[in-house]
Amino acid sequence: MLDIARHGGRETPVPLAAVATRTDLSHGYLEQLAMGLRRAHLLRGVAGRKGGYLLGMPAAEIRIGEVVEASIGEVCLVDCVKSPSLCERAVRCETRALYSLLNQRIEDTLQSLTLADLMDEDWLAVHGGITPADLAAAPDGPDPCSTSHGPRRGRRRTRKTPAGTNEAPERSPTG
Numbered sequence: 001m002l003d004i005a006r007h008g009g010r011e012t013p014v015p016l017a018a019v020a021t022r023t024d025l026s027h028g029y030l031e032q033l034a035m036g037l038r039r040a041h042l043l044r045g046v047a048g049r050k051g052g053y054l055l056g057m058p059a060a061e062i063r064i065g066e067v068v069e070a071s072i073g074e075v076c077l078v079d080c081v082k083s084p085s086l087c088e089r090a091v092r093c094e095t096r097a098l099y100s101l102l103n104q105r106i107e108d109t110l111q112s113l114t115l116a117d118l119m120d121e122d123w124l125a126v127h128g129g130i131t132p133a134d135l136a137a138a139p140d141g142p143d144p145c146s147t148s149h150g151p152r153r154g155r156r157r158t159r160k161t162p163a164g165t166n167e168a169p170e171r172s173p174t175g
Helices: 002-007 016-023 027-039 064-072 096-112 115-119 121-128 132-137
Strands: 043-046 052-055
Touching (some): 002 016, 002 052, 115 121
């Protein structure tokens, strides 16, 4: 969304191939994200040779919380926060209140920010320590940070056992 806002906004369609090149995210993954963003009317597709994607509304009206929810679903640190019935310890869990509070703070923060905020050089300088000179000096190639923020859904970390086999770590009852 940020790449489309910067390179086309509501005026010029931005092809996903160009976004994939600049962000170092796979084209297939971006297509998956774009489907949800289109359903939420945050993106608009333009067909044809010079087609691509446009923002569905001005950047100042697009909340980051809406982008996250349309892209990957509801924010939820641990399942028991939204669905206590999934954990038999939920009613007596000491940490569930903390997870619930953290979840609410994350949701509030995401809803308080807009796409325009993330494009604002002053906002970036104050909140991220990024200056206009940093932005100007950034290469027009893949974002070196984007690979660490790529898709993680469906993956489970594994650890090597003494026998050398992979095994998923045990999950605690609190998530």
